[in-house]
Amino acid sequence: xxWTARNVGLTALLFVATIGxxxxxxxxxxxxxxxxxxxxxxxxxLYRGLASGVYLDHLKYTLLETLLGFIVxxxxxxxxGTAVAMNRYVEFFFYPYIVMFQSxxxxxxxxxxxVWFGLxxxxxxxxxxxxxxxxxxxxxMVGLKSADEDRVSLMRSLAASNQQxxxxxxxxxxxxxxxxxxxxxxxxxxxxxxxxxxxGAQRGLGMLIQSMNFNMDVSGQFSILLILSxxxxxxxxxxxxxxxxxxxxxxxxxNLIEPATDDVxxxxxxGRVVEAKEGVAR
Amino acid sequence: MAPVATEAxxxxxxSKSYATRDGGVVALDRTTFNIDEGEFVAVVGPSGCGKSxxxxxxxGILPASSGDARLRGTLIDGPRRDIGVVFQSPVLFxxxxxxxxVLLPVDVQRLDRTRFAxxxxxxxxxxxxxxxxxxxxxxxxxxxxxxVAITRALVHDPAMLLMDEPFGALDAMTREHMNVxxxxxxxxxxxxVLFITHSIPEAVFLGDxxxxxxxxxxxxxxxxxxxxxxxxxxxxxxxxxxGRYVHHIRSLFNVKGAVDA
Numbered sequence: 178x179x180w181t182a183r184n185v186g187l188t189a190l191l192f193v194a195t196i197g198x199x200x201x202x203x204x205x206x207x208x209x210x211x212x213x214x215x216x217x218x219x220x221x222x223l224y225r226g227l228a229s230g231v232y233l234d235h236l237k238y239t240l241l242e243t244l245l246g247f248i249v250x251x252x253x254x255x256x257x258g259t260a261v262a263m264n265r266y267v268e269f270f271f272y273p274y275i276v277m278f279q280s281x282x283x284x285x286x287x288x289x290x291x292v293w294f295g296l297x298x299x300x301x302x303x304x305x306x307x308x309x310x311x312x313x314x315x316x317x318m319v320g321l322k323s324a325d326e327d328r329v330s331l332m333r334s335l336a337a338s339n340q341q342x343x344x345x346x347x348x349x350x351x352x353x354x355x356x357x358x359x360x361x362x363x364x365x366x367x368x369x370x371x372x373x374x375x376x377g378a379q380r381g382l383g384m385l386i387q388s389m390n391f392n393m394d395v396s397g398q399f400s401i402l403l404i405l406s407x408x409x410x411x412x413x414x415x416x417x418x419x420x421x422x423x424x425x426x427x428x429x430x431x432n433l434i435e436p437a438t439d440d441v442x443x444x445x446x447x448g449r450v451v452e453a454k455e456g457v458a459r
Numbered sequence: 460m461a462p463v464a465t466e467a468x469x470x471x472x473x474s475k476s477y478a479t480r481d482g483g484v485v486a487l488d489r490t491t492f493n494i495d496e497g498e499f500v501a502v503v504g505p506s507g508c509g510k511s512x513x514x515x516x517x518x519g520i521l522p523a524s525s526g527d528a529r530l531r532g533t534l535i536d537g538p539r540r541d542i543g544v545v546f547q548s549p550v551l552f553x554x555x556x557x558x559x560x561v562l563l564p565v566d567v568q569r570l571d572r573t574r575f576a577x578x579x580x581x582x583x584x585x586x587x588x589x590x591x592x593x594x595x596x597x598x599x600x601x602x603x604x605x606x607v608a609i610t611r612a613l614v615h616d617p618a619m620l621l622m623d624e625p626f627g628a629l630d631a632m633t634r635e636h637m638n639v640x641x642x643x644x645x646x647x648x649x650x651x652v653l654f655i656t657h658s659i660p661e662a663v664f665l666g667d668x669x670x671x672x673x674x675x676x677x678x679x680x681x682x683x684x685x686x687x688x689x690x691x692x693x694x695x696x697x698x699x700x701x702g703r704y705v706h707h708i709r710s711l712f713n714v715k716g717a718v719d720a
Contacts, residue, residue: 327550334518335567336538345566349554426553426595 214396223400231385236404238380239370242298243412246305247366251359253306254313261314262321263343275314283308284372291377301373301381308369309362316358320351353427356420363412371405467619467651468494468517472526475512485676486512489526492670492679494619497649501666503659503708509677510655514623517653518544531618540568543612543650545622549604551596557583557607558592564615575614582610585644602633609641613648622654626661635693638664646690660696663687663704671711681711 178184196216202208203215210218226232260267261275287304294300324347332342374383382401389397475487487509494500502510515521517528519538528535530542543564551560561579565572583592586606596604605625612620625641626634638661645652656662662669663685671681685704687695695701 325550327546327548328552330520331544331546331550331563332567333520333538334542334544335564336519336540337567341567345563346552349552352554426597 211393211395214399218396219399219403222394222396223403226397226400232382232401232404235380235382235385236408238298239367239374239382240408242301242370242373242381243305243363243367245298245302246369247309247363249302250306250309250366251313251362254310254358254362255317255355258314258317259321262318279311279315283311284369287369287373287376291373296377296379301370301378304373305366305369309366312358312361312365313355316354317351320354321347323354324350353424356416356424360413360416360420363416364409367405367409367412466493467496467498467531468492468653469529469532470513470517470526471528473513473516473523473528474525475509475516475521476524487516487523488676488678490677490679491526492682494651494653497651499645499652499654499665499667500670501654501656501662501668502670502672503656503662504672504677505657505674505712507677508672508674510672511623512677513672514544514621514653514655517619518542518621540564540615541618543615543617543620545605545608545612545620545625547624547627549596549601549608551604551607553596555596556592557588557594557596557599560596560607561592561611561614563611568615570615578616579610579614582613583607585647586610587640601629602637605629605637606640609644613644613650617650619651619653622652624656625654627656634661639693641665642690659705659708660701663701663708664691664696669704669708671708673712681708683708 200215200217203213214222223232257275261272262268284304286307290304290307291300294303324342328346328350329342332346337345370381371383371386374381375387378384382405386398386401389395389401470490470492473487473490474485476483476485490509490513502513504510512521516523517530517535519535519542522536530539552563555563558576558579561583562572562575565575565579580592583589586609588603588606588610591599591603596607599607608625612622626637629637642665654662654665656665666685669683669685670679671683672678673680683704687698687700687704
């Protein structure tokens with residue numbers, strides 16, 4: 178779908194109609210504000226929170242937790258994934274535990290982690306990292322192992338060493354998978370941070386939601402949910418931009434230029450990007 | 460005592476068997492032949508005749524079960540840097556530009572990149588890809604991609620070129636065109652070439668000699684010298700002389716009852 182004037186108009190119309198219907202339902206049925214606030218009430222809560230600087234303060238803290246968790250978790254996932262993919266001893270002895278740990282709903286560990294690492298930043302970063310870790314681990318593994326057999330044969334026929342095959346073939350080949358993993362890990366890190374804040378924190382948007390819940394401030398909660406979904410969207414877009422930069426050569430990243438066709442269609446021979454679908458309890 | 464190397468390739472009593480669940484399979488059975496320096500030899504045979512096995516052994520990526528193969532007098536016992544290989548698919552790296560793909564052997568062998576970049580550009584001109592050096596593989600058609608693969612196999616000036624059905628994935632028209640192009644490149648460079656194919660006309664058109672192989676066990680059945688003057692144009696395929704070669708080779712398969720030749 179393209180952003181034609183007509184589509185922009187329809188999108189705006191749909192948005193206004195949805196919000197209008199919501200406002201109308203709340204007013205007509207006189208739904209109490211602690212059950213479902215109207216869009217105007219949510220908007221006012223949002224304005225109050227932003228104008229007073231309270232939201233921004235907590236937002237910065239949650240973002241810090243998320244980004245640190247993302248970096249730590251995905252770096253660990255990447256390196257361990259590489260070790261598992263490249264060394265069959267590591268795979269044999271460690272992979273069963275990894276799978277076991279993966280099937281565990283990681284957010285269920287949050288209470289323990291808060292007990293162990295306290296109410297501050299550390300426990301949030303660790304929890305976010307724990308959740309962000311697996312998409313990277315799995316995708317790095319799959320990516321490194323999926324190097325095309327013909328390409329490996331070519332490298333071997335050139336008398337390439339295993340290190341050269343890794344750096345010149347396997348690693349670039351794994352990039353699309355790694356980028357897909359980062360995509361998922363970013364959102365997972367945000368989830369991990371928020372859940373850890375629910376369990377126990379002094380700052381952060383998750384903590385704010387929790388305290389608003391105690392005060393029955395439902396408009397406030399809605400306004401924070403709005404912020405969180407925007408943050409998720411922006412983080413996702415950032416990863417997508419990086420991905421487009423790094424993987425300019427991947428067919429899924431461009432459909433701008435048609436391949437020359439004087440004969441057989443050029444077949445893109447790149448492994449499809451698989452998104453690591455991970456079952457995370459929310 | 461090493462034999463005196465008058466020939467580029469000397470294959471002696473070469474066999475290869477694979478272990479399978481129900482015993483072994485002999486892919487290549489006591490094959491002996493020589494290829495002279497600068498000669499273009501086509502190997503033709505149906506699927507399963509061990510021609511790809513032969514190529515992998517010569518490329519040094521598959522060990523022989525018995526017998527030996529020598530390149531310019533030295534035993535082939537592992538991958539070596541003086542052989543260029545072209546596979547059935549172009550096997551280009553999508554994250555490298557055309558020129559960078561061509562320079563892959565240079566990078567792997569840590570040779571002087573600036574010097575070979577000039578060699579690579581000259582070769583790209585030779586194969587008709589002038590001005591494509593900064594393009595990416597997905598911007599090229601299948602035929603153009605295979606030209607890049609051929610250029611890559613030539614860039615480090617190998618002693619021999621091994622080609623494993625390089626045009627098998629192309630449509631018939633492009634394939635004929637690529638045959639003419641390959642002959643032109645070969646006449647210019649005079650490399651020793653071992654060219655594997657399952658198309659009899661392609662083998663006769665390109666080869667100075669055609670080695671005919673039979674399947675199960677893969678065995679050399681005939682060694683046909685093709686005395687058609689070069690450069691050969693596509694019209695050669697319509698001459699009775701050409702037809703006789705094709706007919707002769709095809710009849711060899713019919714005797715053995717091989718259907719897909």
